[in-house]
Amino acid sequence: MAKIFIDDQQYTVKDGQNLLQASLSLKLDLPYFCWHPAMGSVGACRQCAMTQYQDENDTRGRMIVACMTPVTEGMRVSMQQPAEKEFREQNIAALMTHHPHDCPVCAEGGECHLQDMTVMTGHNERHYKGKKTTFTNQDLGPLVKHEMNRCITCYRCERFYKDYAGGTDLAAQASRNNVYFGRQSDGTLESEFAGNLVEVCPTGVFTDKPFGDHYSRKWDLQTAPSICQHCSVGCNTSLSERYGSVRRVTNRFNDHLNGYFLCDRGRFGFSFVDHDTRRLNITLDGQQNNWADTALNVRLKNKGRWIGIGSSQASLEDNFALQQLVGSENFNPGLDAQQEVLLATHMAILNQWQAPSLAQMEQADAIVIFAEDVNNSAPRIALSIRQALLNNAKVQAEKLRVPSWQDAAVRAIQPHHPVPLAIFGFGESDLAKQATINLVCSPKQAAEQGFLLASMLSDRAPTPKVSKASSETLALLEVLRKAKRPLILTGWSANNPALLAAASNIRNALKVHSTATENGQDDAMLCIVPPEANTLGLGLLTQNGYLSIDSLDVENSTTEKSNLLVLDHCSPAFVNRLSKWRKCADNIVRLSQLGIPDADEVNLPVSTFSECSGSLLNYQGLIQSHLPATKPSGQCMPGWQWLVNIAKLRQHSLGEISDLGQLRGLLNQDFPQLCEHFNQHHQTQLALQTPRVSGRTAMLANQTVHEPKPFSELGAPYKQSMEGTQVGQKNEFPLAYSWSPGWNSNQSNHKFRDEYRGTELEKQEGVRCIKLGQSDQWFKWQANWSQKNKAQWQILPLQKVFGSDNLSLHALPIAQLKIQAQIVMSPLDAKKGGYVAGQLLYCDDNSTALQLIISTQVPASCLLIYVPADQLFELQHCEQLTAATGKQIDEYSQQIKHLQTTQQTVKQQHRDKLLAQDQTIPIHFIDGVI
Amino acid sequence: MSNEIPILQIDLAKQQVVNYRDVLSQTEIDAIEHECSLYESRHAAAIDALQIVQKQRRWISDESLYAIANMLGMSATELEGIATFYNLIYRQPVGEHVIHLCDSISCWLHDYQIIANHLRNTLNIEFGQTTKDGKITLLPNVCLGCCDKAPALMLDGELVESLNIETLDNLMQGLSRGQNG
Amino acid sequence: MDKPLSQYLDLDNPQNLDAYKTTGGYQGFETALNMQPQEVQKQVSDSQLKGRGGAGFMTGIKWSFVPMGKDAPKNKYLVCNADEMEPGTFKDRWLMEGAPHLLIEGMMIAAYAIGADVAYIFLRGEYRLCATRLQQAIDEAEAAGLLGNNINGTQYSLKLHLHTSAGRYICGEETALINALEGKRANPRAKPPFPQVVGLFGRPTIVNNCETLCNLPGILKNGSQWYAELSGGPDAGTKIYGISGRVKNAGLWELPMGTTARHILELSGSMQDNLTLRGWLPGGASTDFLLPEHLDTRMEYDAISKVGSRMGTGVMIVLDDKHCPVGMILNLLKFFAQESCGWCTPCRDGLPWAVEILSRIEDGQGTQDDLDALQQLCGFMWIGKTFCALAPGAVEPLRSGMKYFADDFQQHIDHKGCPHGH
Ligand SMILES: Cc1cc2nc3c(=O)[nH]c(=O)nc-3n(C[C@H](O)[C@H](O)[C@H](O)COP(=O)(O)O)c2cc1C
Ligand code: SF4
């Protein structure tokens, strides 16, 4: 800690920080542009000027820029000196000489960092008399809109895009006062983190395109704290609505998980809630129906056996209610057979090793990835790993007495002080490009090498009977022996439990290994990436047994007919499975968000995550709850509510539940570890808007002069209000939006945090649901892991950010970026077979057309295949590849063109709908007013 | 053989990727490779590479830019950021001859504007433009380091010092003679 | 008088390796090679040699920050700053065209002293003749085994490469130069870390001006004592001084450090007929104006700063009474505005703003407010407020010009036009 004096007032701040960060964390208002807590200082904008004095006797002082000045014991500075105040005003005036002052048409208006800073400096008059420069804007694709004239040249976009996120297609161009931030030519931004530019840019150069097509001011939006539904990280988001429709997702700061950044799947995937196939009505055998209908009631009251099929797309509450209703022995988690094994293995490992948060992973000093393409399966994790790659350079910088927030310096020495990154697996990715150790191999080989590695680290680890250690494994062994905080990462995407076992053994071995070393500190990390937002929720519920898919298959083919009660599922693979069971089931009842109901089922429309509360367990088993931003649409109800209603019909005890609080009470009984989370959650008063617009809103003033009551979820234990928790209070939870006095933009998040992702993060990060056991379990190599397949080609699954998550494919912006099916082959195999990149191929007699990519990151005799999640593809291996005929190619191209035109129409329709809504603000949104 | 395989007309790669061997000459490739060998990283040769290609082709077209980017293993956008930073890299076509007229202080003190106006009138173009016949491009340049012999210009890389209307006319005549044969 | 630099100079037909050697060339390097690198550093420190790139920092002290010894990083770099783009400055070109081997020898000495194994000459692109002559000299030296592996049978190896830049004044700023050599946009880097520790490609690097390096062979050959005694004053050695503008014979001369400005003016034959001296910039476009009354100032670092300017490159520019000071300052500022790298706000947006105002004043559209605004902009871009020294340098002629030529400014406003008819 350091004692410093700001305008003669004494403060104690953490040393090593820069003065800007220290001042902001003291809640002082110092304007800035180029600095960012996650990206460090570069000193470009010069906005954060202060005066520094040598000692008490120094009256003149000299100007410094705070972001480049480390705090030191006893330092004396001033923020109030007229000279520096004037400088700060001049600086804003200068950087706005070319700003178009077009705030009315700017989607950023009202939450603009530039506006905030301008007010803060007091700059209120334009003196520059020259002409303004005008730039041409670029079409950067469906997600991000470009308006270069608003640029104030703070370089943050480039630094985020290129340095932080590793994108190569956005950079500063030209020079002097002509600097231009864009691509070489028009085209969709390639980085899956491009959407963050919207929040990183302090003004309106990069804006959210889908939102901007019909934007609202921040003060007209109501915002709820939400959780991203599109992968297992569970990034915290703010979900905003206007007039009952969800308009956008922005990042909700969480120091432990997403920090300041989301991936584009999360930012733009939410609009699946507006998809054409969104279920809004009860249907019975394909016909619209209602709850009171007797035929429907008969179906729901069927006295036979009920089998429940859970879903990792549904909340913990929904799955729990289903399990309660049908009983554990009749509850199937809705996974396939291999996934059930993966889930069991994963849970066993989580019992032993707590998974690290993203903040912790960013501290790693060595990284090993076994056959998991995190860049695509959980992109936000990959972004964190990217940051960890700077750690050794930061250590080196500190040795040279350069603070680690001196971003450019750290990056300059990074090449000579890399953090080792070992990748055992396949496929090209941003991380694979940076690997210092790279073994291109099949998941099975990766697992074998992992087992070997563990046994070399500790003789207590079981050995696999097969293979010898590769040179990469030996290199990795050396790395792991030296590393203090190694991260081992694997996941479900290769569909191979042996990988999880191998990773766990290495983790165990590292513990044994570290106890043998001097300091005995064991800070190794193990992270396993499950596929979906609530996969581990199923893990929690099925810990004490469940109905496996094998038994389900058997039972469904026996004569005794049962009823299937199916939670939300819309993947083609599941629909395919269900259609097999359909033949034998007596009666099918589905609770759906999306999809076309079949002719022989009861389909109950469920509220999406935007319309109701729910909880999810992320990859760490951390429970997080989201709150609704809007009311349920149509006849929708939360899944658990339908189940409670069905229970009522059947006089089941679950029917006694009357609200979410009671249901969670039941959950607490079974899982007491959840109490803490739910208690905290339920005591909250939740403000949907910033205090600035609190209560006295004029939102619906043309309809009524009565102040509308904020919408509150039916039976919700918390209250949505206008005056809820405010930012700046310690432990504010949940925080719906970002705001603090004078700071209307999301940069208000940068205040009040004395350290970002530092070693002294507050320990409290939430409730982990999977309890640690003491067991010291080693996995043995299983015989069935060694099974050989004689097929010509082995197929390995590939993932894509925009394509492998089915839910987000129902969101138009993501659908527009959807990548079509691909097949990847090694150059050698391509040459042998005479295949050419770009060609369209078919596997055996499968009808999916796959476009060929040639890459060295493919293990021998393997094909990497990616098929979008909305298409069915179940092959594991393949004997023969056939090239598409000219006619097939034409058809394929036609299809894609057709798709693009349809998407344009859908986009237009959606916009028209929102416009029409503006004209007639629906009075029924006002509760308590007729 | 491979030409007969039908290729889908949908862009595989999103960025402008060309194979540098299809665009650059062997001489250019060799010269660039030599520059690459002088630095710790291939990217460092970017400016040299741009100059090498520009020497051959007078200016850097999009195609050349993509080819160099491909050869150095960088993105077209990054290379564009570099190409547009340095003023001696031309991202637009220039004429057969390029005149850089010094407009800095010593030449200003020697009334270079007279020379400038004379040039604009004779060539009938403004600074930054190329004559209609594509022969001559006129560009301003910062101090050429000929301050003792101001005013000065650089014609196709050669310095011409102590300019006056007469020497300028001779120079222009020389150029047009060259153009006639 | 000894002329350790220009004694080798032949602009029409520069000495080749043999000729250079027979006149005493490469003796300095051979002396160095027989010493420990640290001893070479000490000799240069003792000589009191100050950098000739503009800032006048002691070369020996600058070198002493380079990590030496066994634990030092393996690769280190020496870079010659031959970007000479400061308007009104042409001394480095003179040296390189006239005595290419002198520079190469100087670089070899410097590289040896800091333990660098690779050296680059960063040459501005417009200096084509320099490029040809330097490359020839490098080839000769390589062929003679003076460059390459195990020079003169010692453990020391050095490669020397010529890099021709593609323009932009900012490349002369040493950290921007490093970025440019790395093939990047030439924005300056923050200090610390200093290039001596983290420089080119992240490795310890020394950037020295061309003229600075040309001084080394003499120092090594004749000793630091000799060097210090070349000048009578506090700054050691000789300096390439020069003058341009409306004088009879503009040019360059090697003179003892501390020669008066008046002497230099006289060497040029004084102002052209019918012209009177109104003011002068002592060392390039980024130095403050001085007046005729300051002509007796000795051209050395302290003496010049005492009268309110900077020595800079030591090549003077003179303003005569037929040229408008406002016009001159406008020309200078246009240069700086155009050459701003675009990194920091005051320079990127402040300089064009100043140009906009000055243009209006020069065109007779200026107001009294504009003068205040200009004054404010001077403060806005002053030392400590910008990221590098470009903008403060740009402000120097403006703020001093507004002080010394206040009447001219006022006349532009009062008479709505340029009194000099520009
Ligand atoms: C904008 C700017 C331009 C510069 N241009 C040059 C230059 O062209 N040549 C040069 O030697 N130094 C130039 N310098 C000074 C260098 O930054 C650096 O101080 C010098 O090369 C150090 O060499 P020395 O120690 O031998 O003087 C420039 C500085 C600035 C701020
Ligand atoms: S003062 Fe700023 S903008 Fe100007 S050249 Fe230096 S860093 Fe670039």
Ligand code: FES
């Ligand atoms: S925030 Fe400090 S200089 Fe930009």
